[in-house]
Amino acid sequence: MTIHENYFLKPLHTFHIGVYAKYFASFNAVDDLTEIIETHLNKTSQRLTLGGGSNILFTKDFDGLVLKNNFSGIEQVNEDDKYVYLKVGAGENWHRFVMYCVDNGLGGVENLSLIPGNTGASPMQNIGAYGVEIKDVFHQLEAFNIAEKSVIKFDENDCEFSYRQSVFKTKLQAQYVILSVTFRLNKNPGYNTSYGAIEQELQNMGIETPSIKAVSDAVINIRTKKLPDPNLIGNAGSFFKNPEITEIEFKKLKDQFPDIVGYKVFGNNIKLAAGWLIEQCGWKGYRKGDAGCYDKQALVLVNYANAGGAEIYNLSEDIKQSVKQKFNVDLEREVNII
Secondary structure (H helix, E strand, O other): OOOEEEEEOHHHOOOOOOOEEEEEEEEOOHHHHHHHHHHOOOOOOOEEEEOOOOOEEOOOOEEEEEEEEOOOOEEEEEEOOOEEEEEEEOOOEHHHHHHHHHHOOOEOOHHHOOOOOEOOHHHHHOOEEOOEEHHHOEEEEEEEEOOOOEEEEEEHHHHOOEOOEOHHHOOOOOOEEEEEEEEEEEOOOOOOOOOOOHHHHHHHOOOOOOOHHHHHHHHHHHHHHHOOOOOOOEEEEEOEOOOEEOHHHHHHHHHHOOOOOEEEOHHHOEEEOHHHHHHHOOOOOOEEOOEEEOOOOOOEEEEOOOOOHHHHHHHHHHHHHHHHHHHOOOOOEOOEEO
């Protein structure tokens, strides 16, 4: 076990901001994690667990301990008539896991293809795309309780999933380190193709009868066309959540902006397309220095080369204010700000 000081974090997160951690250590065993935490109990109270770094924006150096989760592996732990249960290390690359499922004919996560980051962040964020969320395939997870130095299991109710949210981002924030996640994959899946442009893309591909691989390929095609590769342009995917408003509020906006994009969700609220709101405010393609709003998807803020985290954050503040002023709608960031 090696603990580094003044460690450069730029290669370890997808925004590629040039910041440093006061302390840094990686682990792939519970004993290592326990030793690291015990060693630093009196040195710092600030801790951050880093997986793929795909949903985080550093605005400054981190004056504490960054823990890099290297738990990996995919293991079948159970099977019944309908489902196969796969236990996946939190440090396993998310898209690699999705491709494992696709290659083995296991349905449920194909709509989540090509999402950057590691598996451990998936329940923390309740990641979702094209009509599917993690909670739809989640079975349980194992997490390390930092204070008690013990491993605890969480089921779906324990996680308190909601839109891009879980208990690990609210009342249990920074209290646990997720070690593994067990997913429930369907042996005889149905296909969710009604959301977004999946059906159109399947037609473009000449696919008449959907399959797990076809849906995955369609999602990959769509994401590749409109989202920047974080290896080439620093970004964290969708920077803002799609906001929800009441039907009455939506009708007022519809009268004023007939082309506004929205769809019904649970409770008869209307979820708006944040990207459309941002684009209408003139931000799509905006660039100041190396900080910008991507020219193919206004929901994505980007670091073209050497932008500072504060520049990206300030741009997000300007976008929030302009959307509020034009539509009287509050945008909420999906990305975690450090």
